[in-house]
Amino acid sequence: MRPMLPTLTFEVPEGKEWLFEAKYDGFRAILHWDKEPSLTSRNDKPLLNLFPEINAFLEQNKDKFDPYLPLTLDGELVFLENAYKAHFGSIQVRGRMRSEHKILEKAKTAPCCLLIFDVLMIKGKKIAHQEYYSRKAELEALFKDCDMPLKPDEKDSRLMQLIPSYHSFNELWEKIVLHDGEGIVAKQIKNKWEEGKRSPLWLKFKNWKYVSCFITAYEKSNGYFYAGVFQGDKVVTIGQFLFGLKPDEKQALFQIIKDNKADEDSQFIHVEPAICVDVKYLEIYEEQMREPHFHQFRFDIKPDVCTYVKFIQQQKNLPPELEITHPEKPLWEIPAIQKIDYIHFLREIAPYLLPFLKDRLLTVIRYPHGIFAEPFYQKNCPDYAPGFVETEMSEGINYIVCNNLQTLLWLGNQLAFEYHIPFKTIYSNGPSEIVFDLDPPSRDAFHLAIKAAIFIKEVLDQLKLISFVKTSGNKGLQIYIPLPENTYSFDDTRLFTEFIAQYLLNKDPDSFTTERLKKNRGGRLYVDYIQHAEGKTIIAPYSPRGNKAATVAAPLFWEEVNDKLTMQHFQITNLIKRINSDGDPFSSYFQTKDIQPFYPVLDFLKQQNKKG
Structure with missing residues (x-):
């Protein structure tokens, strides 16, 4: 058939x-x-x-x-x-x-x-x-x-x-x-x-990518035109096209090549870079364009603007209204990451990061000179933000709400490295999740965060609560319990976070503390159950961090939380490869919100509170 x-x-x-x-x-x-x-x-x-x-x-x-x-x-x-x-x-x-x-x-x-x-x-x-x-x-x-x-x-x-x-x-x-x-x-x-x-x-209707390139040759046997771009002084061939040309366009292009040929053999007529065109294609496969189609002549540009850097940039299907400024600007030293690499990372991580930014008041930390100079916090949306950037007023601040790819990439172009969000959406009456922030006193004490996470997981499993864990991207771990929207208050969740904090203190008082003054913590991990509250923020899952190692607040599989876990495994340079090979540990996060059995736990704690 x-x-x-x-x-x-x-x-x-x-x-x-x-x-x-x-x-x-x-x-x-x-x-x-x-x-x-x-x-x-x-x-x-x-x-x-x-x-x-x-x-x-x-x-x-x-x-x-x-x-x-x-x-x-x-x-x-x-x-x-x-x-x-x-x-x-x-x-x-x-x-x-x-x-x-x-x-x-x-x-x-x-x-x-x-x-x-x-x-x-x-x-x-x-x-x-x-x-x-x-x-x-x-x-x-x-x-x-x-x-x-x-x-x-x-x-x-x-x-x-x-x-x-x-x-x-x-x-x-x-x-x-x-x-x-x-x-x-x-x-x-x-x-x-x-x-x-x-x-x-x-x-x-296909999701074309577009590239500005120049003609390098004409193949006599089949009528294909070969396209190239400059990588430095070298011409790199990126494929050949035939479809999309009208008969008169094809004839005119052939005639120009023939009249201006640089060389000719039995198979090809070669031409020096001069004739610029836009070609649309699906993707790069085996280093060539797949399904290339002629789009238009570009008499307005010169061959030297048809570069390999721009070609790579356009492969990621960046929105046409977004112009990446200073794409080769260095942002991290080790690993070496340029601005265009960072934008590509945001483009690829967007399907995983955007659901957590959706409908949330966003605070970013911008690094105008990469990690090589001082950053600054930004809450207010700047006046020069483009029209596709959504905003929401809250307590006199006009926050950005990052609900689309264009906004995320625009923020990346503004060199926003960190994306901090509250524990609720702009439509929520109460918390959208419970988060435990396990923050050890130093990077050398990361083992304390691992110990705390394992202890907490044991309790959550006994209570049949569905939990997720991620690195903070700096020196700690964060445990998430998704909740149904508009169901619980921050007072409700405070009962639970305080209960877990007290459990850790009783379990191992030499390792954990709820002491707010750093000088009194004595090298113990601070269990900050007060941080989960209205108006407080936390680093979003899959957000980069502005540190020298270019680490990411990376979701983990629970079996990864052991003594072998290190923060350096989760960097901007390797995270997409990890997702492609191992999957997204937070893939079922939002589906669990409506099946989270939190009410019986909360009800028990309230009863105990009344007795107390």
Whole structure:
């Protein structure tokens, strides 16, 4: 069965007759399941032998799907990087594998997912002729009944997941840009599934990156134009393009190259850097642009502004309204981090950091000269802030509320290194979480923070409270207990934080203290239960810190909290690699808020308080 295909568009379709789905970079796959499942590619090649993890998952869940067989589903086989992006390179590697041992090893260590967006047959009844809107409703009901994920989630062990539809293009587009996804497929709500047809009722709108570059050569055999940029004095070739040029543009460009050639051989006509163009592409794969398209001629610029630094910067899909000033400015010495490196870090960490900054009054610490000079606190939003920066007045201060990627990157361009937030949102009546800040007297006493965290975790487990832990990024640890919104007061949580503080003191009075005066602490770890209060702030999860080591307030897995833990493992230079390999320890943080069993604990403490 040959799949229905979308038509590429550069215009966003408008009107209520369209729904929108995230587009994923993988192998188009149709699952037909009767007595046994079969998964076939766009070219009708079998896939289950190459992806045994999918076959195993389907067999393990056959009982759930049995009432709906025979069943035919349309989807995309992917290696899911995040909820909105599949990793193209990984699925390509899997598709080329032929060693059974290596295939099984990859299936176990890095399983792929089957993302489903359409149903063509259910209970043996063909429904491809039904309208898309009704097919989608049927598909959603199937996934609910079979207890399958209703949206993509790279951390979910269930390997068949639904691609949901959105009514708002802009709502989905913000997520695609934030997570660097491939793009969006717009589907006309009344379309019927048509085998093998590239339909104008399905439109693909891609998340292009743009690069300003110059022409280096013309390939005679296929008509491709080669593009390059300067890295210092050296020309670096970044790929070749053909699509996007109108016939007259193509002919004119060829003629200019021919008339101004620097060299010619049997394969190429070479030209010196002079003709500047903008090219759009999806991403860099094997050091070349993927799916490059000509965008426009750039007669207004000279070749020397087409640089490798700008090319790398544009790969991260930074908002076009954001101009990075002084990209090569040094901010840290060891590790060596320039401003452009820092902006790239913020771009990549944004999907993990932004949920914690959302709707919170933000205090930042800015380092105008990197760590090489004095920083300053900033609470008030400056007058020169661009229009996309949201603000909120509180006690006479016009705070920044960092609710979007543009604001985060703008703050990064202003060299804000630290992001401090209160324990509640601007819409909360009380605390959104409980946080224990375990602050040892020095970096050499970090073992005291580890000891305290382990003791606290033992109590929280006994109370069946769901907790998360992170480094402070400086010398301590911080333990989080997410709470449902608008449910508890700071007086309520004070009862609990004081209870835990007292528990630590009783457990090990030689290691812990609640003494506020530093001179009286005697080298013990200060358990600051008073700090968790209205108006107080704490460093946000995944925020960088303005110290010499370029460390980050990094979420941890609880099993990492042991004597081997060190702060230097979590730096700006290695944190993204850690997330990509190990995952996000705070991935389920917000889901736990509504299931946190805090009320019985609080009720018990209140009863004890009355007796006391």
